[in-house]
Amino acid sequence: EPEVTQTPSHQVTQMGQEVILRCVPISNHLYFYWYRQILGQKVEFLVSFYNNEISEKSEIFDDQFSVERPDGSNFTLKIRSTKLEDSAMYFCASIARRGARTEAFFGQGTRLTVV
Amino acid sequence: SQQGEEDPQALSIQEGENATMNCSYKTSINNLQWYRQNSGRGLVHLILIRSNEREKHSGRLRVTLDTSKKSSSLLITASRAADTASYFCATESGGATNKLIFGTGTLLAVQP
Numbered sequence: 001e002p003e004v005t006q007t008p009s010h011q012v013t014q015m016g017q018e019v020i021l022r023c024v025p026i027s028n029h030l031y032f033y034w035y036r037q038i039l040g041q042k043v044e045f046l047v048s049f050y051n052n053e054i055s056e057k058s059e060i061f062d063d064q065f066s067v068e069r070p071d072g073s074n075f076t077l078k079i080r081s082t083k084l085e086d087s088a089m090y091f092c093a094s095i096a097r098r099g100a101r102t103e104a105f106f107g108q109g110t111r112l113t114v115v
Numbered sequence: 116s117q118q119g120e121e122d123p124q125a126l127s128i129q130e131g132e133n134a135t136m137n138c139s140y141k142t143s144i145n146n147l148q149w150y151r152q153n154s155g156r157g158l159v160h161l162i163l164i165r166s167n168e169r170e171k172h173s174g175r176l177r178v179t180l181d182t183s184k185k186s187s188s189l190l191i192t193a194s195r196a197a198d199t200a201s202y203f204c205a206t207e208s209g210g211a212t213n214k215l216i217f218g219t220g221t222l223l224a225v226q227p
Binding site for chain 2: 031033035041042043044045048050055056089091093095102103104105106107108109111
């Protein structure tokens with residue numbers, strides 16, 4: 001069964017450092033998303049990406065965040081200068097197409113710890 | 116309440132019993148989905164119910180949707196210890212992106 005893969009599974013970084021979280025979505029999917037989940041809290045939408053551009057972003061997704069799909073397969077989330085409060089699980093998701101029957105496929109997540 | 120709030124927050128039952136989790140939401144939706152999350156792991160899609168459907172079954176799962184009350188329930192019948200996980204509802208409201216808005220989750224513990 002096709003799956004979304006994320007690397008690394010766990011990243012520890014110093015406050016103020018840049019991190020790049022990587023995702024390989026399912027190959028024929030068209031819509032890509034990043035979500036985050038602070039420990040013990042709800043899953044929060046960060047950004048959606050379609051046709052090589054951001055289609056929607058939440059208020060969490062400020063200037064410190066950026067996304068790219070540099071080579072048509074990998075989908076990355078970059079945090080320029082990490083803060084302690086960026087510590088969370090970050091999930092990548094993809095769906096095949098828009099519509100009422102679409103389900104999202106999630107990766108296993110990257111646990112980001114900012115120290 | 117926020118879009119997608121589940122109750123109870125935590126539920127502990129014995130193996131073999133049924134588990135019912137509820138979800139309420141605020142805005143109109145295209146569909147509502149339920150996901151499962153094992154501790155520290157990713158989200159696994161369980162079932163999707165469209166806004167014009169009232170009930171859906173998949174194996175031991177039964178989902179209902181009441182759009183007039185903006186609520187949904189997930190029933191797991193004959194629960195097993197392996198069903199222990201967090202369960203989240205997520206609503207998709209259309210727009211340009213099909214983004215999902217997740218609820219707060221129910222932590223289900225099934226005691227063997």
